[in-house]
Amino acid sequence: MIDRGLDGGLARRLKALACTAPLHDLDARKAKLDWADATAYQMAEIALHTIDQVTVAMDFDTGASHEVIVRRLLPFIAAQAPHRARTEHEKVARWVLDNLLNVGTVDRGFRSIYGTVGPDGAYERRAFDFKLLVELSAPNGEIYLRATDEAINVLVGALDTDVESAQIAAEVKLENLIKRGRLADAKLAAEQARYRTVQYGETLRTILDATRRDVRSVDWEHAVPELLDSALEHIESRFQAENAILRNITKARDEAEDPGRKRSAAELVEIVTDCITRHTQLQARLQAAGAYFRAEQDRQQFAGPPRKGGVDVFGQLLVPTLGLGVGDAKAPVEAYFRAAIGPNTPGVATLPSLVSMLLRPAPERSTLVGELPEPELAPAEDANRFSEEHWGRADALLDLEEVPRRLSGLIEEARETDADLARLVVLRVLHAYSPEISGAVRGGERTALIAVDDGTPLDDPEFGGTDLLVTTAVLAEELAEAADETAEDSAGPDADSAPDMPAVPVTAEEVA
Amino acid sequence: MSAARDTAKDAESAARLIAYGLRPKQLPARDASYAELVRRYSEDREFTQLTQSVAAGLGLMVLDVSHQAGAVLAATDESAFEIKMDSYARQSKIRERRDTEKVMHGVIHLAVAALAFPRPDDLGNDTYVGRVSVDQVDAVVREACRILDERAAQAEANDDPPSDAPELEQAWRAYARRPETATTKDGRLAPDTTRGMISRALRFLSEQGFLVHINTDDGGTYRTTPRYQVQVRELAADAAFTELLDLDVVAISGEDGSLRAGSPGTL
Numbered sequence: 165m166i167d168r169g170l171d172g173g174l175a176r177r178l179k180a181l182a183c184t185a186p187l188h189d190l191d192a193r194k195a196k197l198d199w200a201d202a203t204a205y206q207m208a209e210i211a212l213h214t215i216d217q218v219t220v221a222m223d224f225d226t227g228a229s230h231e232v233i234v235r236r237l238l239p240f241i242a243a244q245a246p247h248r249a250r251t252e253h254e255k256v257a258r259w260v261l262d263n264l265l266n267v268g269t270v271d272r273g274f275r276s277i278y279g280t281v282g283p284d285g286a287y288e289r290r291a292f293d294f295k296l297l298v299e300l301s302a303p304n305g306e307i308y309l310r311a312t313d314e315a316i317n318v319l320v321g322a323l324d325t326d327v328e329s330a331q332i333a334a335e336v337k338l339e340n341l342i343k344r345g346r347l348a349d350a351k352l353a354a355e356q357a358r359y360r361t362v363q364y365g366e367t368l369r370t371i372l373d374a375t376r377r378d379v380r381s382v383d384w385e386h387a388v389p390e391l392l393d394s395a396l397e398h399i400e401s402r403f404q405a406e407n408a409i410l411r412n413i414t415k416a417r418d419e420a421e422d423p424g425r426k427r428s429a430a431e432l433v434e435i436v437t438d439c440i441t442r443h444t445q446l447q448a449r450l451q452a453a454g455a456y457f458r459a460e461q462d463r464q465q466f467a468g469p470p471r472k473g474g475v476d477v478f479g480q481l482l483v484p485t486l487g488l489g490v491g492d493a494k495a496p497v498e499a500y501f502r503a504a505i506g507p508n509t510p511g512v513a514t515l516p517s518l519v520s521m522l523l524r525p526a527p528e529r530s531t532l533v534g535e536l537p538e539p540e541l542a543p544a545e546d547a548n549r550f551s552e553e554h555w556g557r558a559d560a561l562l563d564l565e566e567v568p569r570r571l572s573g574l575i576e577e578a579r580e581t582d583a584d585l586a587r588l589v590v591l592r593v594l595h596a597y598s599p600e601i602s603g604a605v606r607g608g609e610r611t612a613l614i615a616v617d618d619g620t621p622l623d624d625p626e627f628g629g630t631d632l633l634v635t636t637a638v639l640a641e642e643l644a645e646a647a648d649e650t651a652e653d654s655a656g657p658d659a660d661s662a663p664d665m666p667a668v669p670v671t672a673e674e675v676a
Numbered sequence: 677m678s679a680a681r682d683t684a685k686d687a688e689s690a691a692r693l694i695a696y697g698l699r700p701k702q703l704p705a706r707d708a709s710y711a712e713l714v715r716r717y718s719e720d721r722e723f724t725q726l727t728q729s730v731a732a733g734l735g736l737m738v739l740d741v742s743h744q745a746g747a748v749l750a751a752t753d754e755s756a757f758e759i760k761m762d763s764y765a766r767q768s769k770i771r772e773r774r775d776t777e778k779v780m781h782g783v784i785h786l787a788v789a790a791l792a793f794p795r796p797d798d799l800g801n802d803t804y805v806g807r808v809s810v811d812q813v814d815a816v817v818r819e820a821c822r823i824l825d826e827r828a829a830q831a832e833a834n835d836d837p838p839s840d841a842p843e844l845e846q847a848w849r850a851y852a853r854r855p856e857t858a859t860t861k862d863g864r865l866a867p868d869t870t871r872g873m874i875s876r877a878l879r880f881l882s883e884q885g886f887l888v889h890i891n892t893d894d895g896g897t898y899r900t901t902p903r904y905q906v907q908v909r910e911l912a913a914d915a916a917f918t919e920l921l922d923l924d925v926v927a928i929s930g931e932d933g934s935l936r937a938g939s940p941g942t943l
Contacts, residue, residue: 497782
């Protein structure tokens with residue numbers, strides 16, 4: 165029996181820890197990027213800053229688009245590597261953004277596996293899915309970004325508390341800090357207060373959206389008016405508190421002598437001003453809510469007298485189906501789909517229609533996706549590692565008379581000219597180990613290079629393995645078939661037992 | 677002699693009525709001979725029988741014949757007219773993922789119907805016209821997911837999916853995890869996202885004559901046709917209901933239906 169304490173708190177902490185994993189992962193992978201030496205950048209910092217920027221840009225309707233976020237990140241990234249090109253900074257910003265979204269996976273999210281103790285006391289592994297940033301679509305069809313609750317929790321930490329009381333606490337703290345003149349701390353507290361304001365507004369937004377979808381679904385008699393009242397009250401008190409703070413820190417800003425302190429006071433003024441703007445927005449929404457309800461009620465009141473009862477599709481079909489496991493949900497969902505989709509009218513091919521279909525000109529693609537950009541083609545890089553000259557010299561070196569030579573000798577001779585030539589020679593000799601005789605015969609060649617392993621180890625600083633014996637075999641057509649069979653016989657077991665192959669002269673570095 | 681000729685003629689008429697029904701965008705109101713066949717179907721019992729028999733022979737079921745909807749047909753199992761979910765859902769190479777994909781598509785089709793007919797009354801009321809949009813469908817399913825999430829949180833049992841048995845993951849988690857939208861290189865709707873799947877479903881239903889496209893507000897807004905109402909009421913809802921009954925997960929619902937927005941007390 166495992167200690168039950170493993171559950172609960174541990175799982176929560178593991179989940180919190182998992183949320184930070186994508187950020188660590190960025191720094192772990194930055195060295196592997198091939199388009200820049202990205203080790204100069206602190207990716208986790210950039211990622212946190214990205215989440216910051218996205219969170220700050222969240223308001224009632226939308227958030228910031230990809231472009232805006234990239235633009236806002238640039239100064240921060242440029243500060244880390246000022247001498248690098250702007251295009252590289254932009255690329256880094258996009259890379260971090262894409263990785264926070266986890267572009268490339270279907271769900272665009274992250275999954276972490278954690279262990280917990282089940283009701284029967286057994287250890288079981290479970291999956292925790294989370295996202296840091298999500299892409300949503302605005303009414304005008306644009307795509308914008310929002311930070312998820314997980315991301316805000318990673319960023320600010322321990323936000324999972326009562327919003328109202330936490331906000332009061334933060335503001336009391338803020339006033340204290342200003343009184344004691346600790347502006348850096350005050351800035352942090354002000355920022356936290358702003359994140360809370362954003363979170364508060366976000367909750368209200370979903371409620372108002374729900375109201376718009378269906379009037380009947382919201383209790384407009386008690387619950388919503390109460391909510392609106394308390395929200396307005398909240399705004400009123402926040403207005404008072406924040407205006408007082410604003411007065412205090414404006415004074416602090418103007419009186420401060422130390423430029424650092426003056427700057428942080430100025431930043432604080434900005435944050436608090438932003439908070440006040442957000443409250444104004446929230447208030448405007450709240451005031452419009454009543455009128456909205458009446459308009460929606462007018463639009464939506466059409467309920468006639470009760471008719472013959474049908475199935476409640478939402479409550480009796482959709483919700484129970486969503487609650488089932490994916491495996492169980494398949495049957496009802498397929499039954500519904502088959503019945504709801506109507507009959508398919510199979511197409512019947514007739515010769516005249518087939519002919520006209522085949523003769524029809526291809527549709528103009530340009531009318532579908534707009535003008536095709538002319539691709540800028542860069543000349544392909546020379547894929548040949550060895551030049552013509554290398555090949556010529558290697559040919560000369562390997563043009564052996566009847567006397568066999570040792571590989572070590574060939575390497576030495578080749579190395580006198582060029583280190584690359586030695587590599588080519590080694591590769592060609594390796595290729596000559598078990599050559600395709602019948603192929604050479606079909607190609608009309610009179611001789612073939614053959615390497616034989618006699619067990620002598622190769623003593624060389626660059627290459628390891630066996631010092632092969634290399635010689636030239638003369639090919640006679642009638643012998644070719646028999647020779648090939650023998651070659652296949654000897655190659656067979658080698659291919660099956662790859663690890664037991666004779667130590668062929670090649671190093672790991674060479675294979676890579 | 678003349679009786680045999682009459683039978684042949686009747687069979688032809690019955691078959692023609694079915695042929696009209698197979699063209700979902702043709703309506704009796706716009707076609708006098710269609711209207712005449714519909715009238716005959718409702719008045720002539722023998723003709724009704726004959727039409728149903730012809731349909732059954734073809735592998736079709738006559739759900740309803742009315743002036744508003746025309747002849748509403750449905751394919752029976754294994755008929756040539758059947759649309760299989762396998763051919764509709766995008767094929768995924770991983771087997772578990774294929775199931776998830778199917779469930780996602782099915783849930784979306786259910787949500788379209790749930791939004792088109794929010795109350796049980798609306799399904800029964802022949803004059804009711806529902807409206808659905810991509811935005812709303814996504815919002816409704818996500819709201820349902822949120823409610824189930826809250827319910828799960830209240831139950832305090834750990835129901836994160838086991839990592840080694842993906843088929844036990846609840847359908848709402850699979851939906852909630854899927855992104856609503858995603859940027860693509862050419863600026864088109866990404867087909868893997870929920871909005872991409874919803875707009876595909878709505879387009880598909882409008883091709884089947886169940887929805888009519890109104891405008892592009894809210895990601896594409898459609899209104900329902902009487903055919904859709906008949907289809908959902910007479911067949912689809914019951915089919916899914918029976919399956920759910922077998923699984924023993926059916927809720928009792930009041931007259932107003934249960935489509936509700938989130939409770940404001942969650943702040």
